[in-house]
Amino acid sequence: KRRRLTMADILLGVTGKDYVLLAADRSAARSIIVFKNDEDKILELDSHKLMATSGPQGDRTNFGEYIQRNLQLYNLANSVPLSTHGAANFARRELAEALRRSPWQVNSLIAGFDKKGPSLYYMDYMASMHKVDKAAHGYGAYFTLSVMDRYCVKDMSLEEGLSVLKKCIHELQTRFLLKCNSFILKVVDKDGTRIIDMDGNTVEPPKPKTFNKSDDSDSKADE
Amino acid sequence: NQSELDRQREREREREREREREGSMSYDRAITVFSPDGHLFQVEYALEAVRKGTTAVGIQGSKTLVLGVEKKSTAKLQEPRTQRKIVALDGHVALAFAGLSADARVLVHKARIQCQSYRLTVEDPIPIEVISRYISKVQQSSTIRGGKRPYGVASLLVGFEAGEPRLYKVDPSGTYSQWKASSIGRGSKTCLEFLEKNYASDIEEKDEDPVKLAVKTLLEVVEAGASNIEIAVMRDGEPMQIVSDEEIAAHVEVINKEKEEEKKRKKLSSVSSWPN
Numbered sequence: 001k002r003r004r005l006t007m008a009d010i011l012l013g014v015t016g017k018d019y020v021l022l023a024a025d026r027s028a029a030r031s032i033i034v035f036k037n038d039e040d041k042i043l044e045l046d047s048h049k050l051m052a053t054s055g056p057q058g059d060r061t062n063f064g065e066y067i068q069r070n071l072q073l074y075n076l077a078n079s080v081p082l083s084t085h086g087a088a089n090f091a092r093r094e095l096a097e098a099l100r101r102s103p104w105q106v107n108s109l110i111a112g113f114d115k116k117g118p119s120l121y122y123m124d125y126m127a128s129m130h131k132v133d134k135a136a137h138g139y140g141a142y143f144t145l146s147v148m149d150r151y152c153v154k155d156m157s158l159e160e161g162l163s164v165l166k167k168c169i170h171e172l173q174t175r176f177l178l179k180c181n182s183f184i185l186k187v188v189d190k191d192g193t194r195i196i197d198m199d200g201n202t203v204e205p206p207k208p209k210t211f212n213k214s215d216d217s218d219s220k221a222d223e
Numbered sequence: 224n225q226s227e228l229d230r231q232r233e234r235e236r237e238r239e240r241e242r243e244r245e246g247s248m249s250y251d252r253a254i255t256v257f258s259p260d261g262h263l264f265q266v267e268y269a270l271e272a273v274r275k276g277t278t279a280v281g282i283q284g285s286k287t288l289v290l291g292v293e294k295k296s297t298a299k300l301q302e303p304r305t306q307r308k309i310v311a312l313d314g315h316v317a318l319a320f321a322g323l324s325a326d327a328r329v330l331v332h333k334a335r336i337q338c339q340s341y342r343l344t345v346e347d348p349i350p351i352e353v354i355s356r357y358i359s360k361v362q363q364s365s366t367i368r369g370g371k372r373p374y375g376v377a378s379l380l381v382g383f384e385a386g387e388p389r390l391y392k393v394d395p396s397g398t399y400s401q402w403k404a405s406s407i408g409r410g411s412k413t414c415l416e417f418l419e420k421n422y423a424s425d426i427e428e429k430d431e432d433p434v435k436l437a438v439k440t441l442l443e444v445v446e447a448g449a450s451n452i453e454i455a456v457m458r459d460g461e462p463m464q465i466v467s468d469e470e471i472a473a474h475v476e477v478i479n480k481e482k483e484e485e486k487k488r489k490k491l492s493s494v495s496s497w498p499n
Contacts, residue, residue, distance in 0.1 A: 069339040076311060077335050 009054030010140035013109045015133045016156040019189035020111035020118045022052045026182045042186045045071045049112040055105040063106045067091045084112025088121035096127035107137040144168040255366045269395035272375035276321035278410035281379035283390040284433040288381040288457040290319040291437035293445045309455040313338040316382040317463040321408030323375040351382040355391035355399040363397025377407040383459045410444025438474040449475045
């Protein structure tokens with residue numbers, strides 16, 4: 001039952017020659033209710049690190065923000081940013097120590113670009129971690145890992161990586177029971193993190209919805 | 224004879240009483256309890272320690288905040304890069320301190336944790352007033368309970384709160400207050416007097432550079448030379464930036480020229496005022 005809580009979120013990641021690409025579905029839902037369709041599950045831990053998280057909303061956001069704030073503290077206190085390896089191990093240790101007290105149900109993918117180049121870490125809610133070239137979490141993994149195995153090559157360019165992800169998403173949209181219309185794609189490379197669309201073009205970060213006191217009608221609030 | 228002995232005994236008793244009193248006074252000086260005349264000696268000694276530290280100035284413009292410090296001369300074999308007196312507490316807050324650098328290091332670390340903790344719970348960058356209050360709370364807590372000595376550090380904090388620039392000063396006594404321009408450390412009295420004469424809150428509207436004012440203020444107390452001054456600038460929405468040595472040297476040149484011209488002017492005007 002614990003495992004099923006993290007299964008519905010789709011997280012995908014591929015590493016290329018000089019970047020890491022992460023994709024996550026955008027729906028926040030539990031049981032038969034969909035809360036929202038524009039959830040951003042990929043956190044920017046710092047200028048050159050991304051963390052995609054899956055699981056119940058509370059654990060997911062709490063754990064992600066906790067890791068994010070501690071990384072910021074480390075960067076400020078030490079004037080040298082932590083490596084991706086260090087950040088991933090820090091997150092893993094937090095999960096491991098909480099595991100036998102009050103565990104977080106959070107599966108994650110940590111992607112970063114540092115002196116050693118791009119790296120991707122697969123971490124599961126029981127704090128098992130592995131450095132990988134391609135990864136997927138949840139039910140989505142059953143459909144996409146084989147596609148990645150078939151089409152991923154070493155030292156892919158960003159276009160090649162995107163085409164693999166497009167194939168994965170197509171597979172999910174065809175064969176996976178749960179509707180997955182929209183995904184958020186984020187890439188991290190030597191220039192840092194940015195949000196991109198399916199064609200590789202940079203996209204503005206999604207603005208949070210604002211509700212002005214002056215607007216009374218519902219339709220205005222929906223804009 | 225009897226009166227002599229009495230007087231002797233009186234004198235001995237007086238000496239004993241004095242020794243007792245001295246004993247209790249040295250007790251006052253050791254930990255932070257009040258002295259009979261209402262002083263907290265340890266806090267005052269901490270302020271003395273700050274007064275021995277290198278000077279720091281802070282200036283609030285309408286769009287820019289400037290922190291300037293006197294750079295302590297480094298030993299020949301020492302790496303100057305590792306001596307940092309202006310530190311970033313978070314992306315939007317910077318701090319310059321005067322006093323014991325070891326105490327400052329501990330305080331800065333505590334403050335950094337607090338900045339992130341605030342962001343985690345409130346999801347907003349910490350307001351400058353709140354972090355100043357936190358630092359002063361930490362400093363005050365060591366003046367009230369047994370065994371601890373106060374932190375021998377005074378700090379100047381700068382940052383923007385909702386687009387408005389803010390400068391705060393924190394004392395070893397644990398008091399904090401907002402300033403338009405301030406100074407701490409060994410040259411602070413001179414610098415403060417200079418700033419009172421030369422600071423105007425609309426410096427930037429008058430097209431004057433608050434960085435130049437900071438350099439000018441520090442030159443009053445520092446041995447002349449750009450190598451003895453370090454300046455950091457903070458603008459709204461941007462992290463703190465350390466001003467390059469070249470820029471400081473350029474300001475120093477301009478200031479020195481202006482001083483020369485001012486001297487010449489004064490000489491001429493004093494000559495013209497001589498009676499014929």
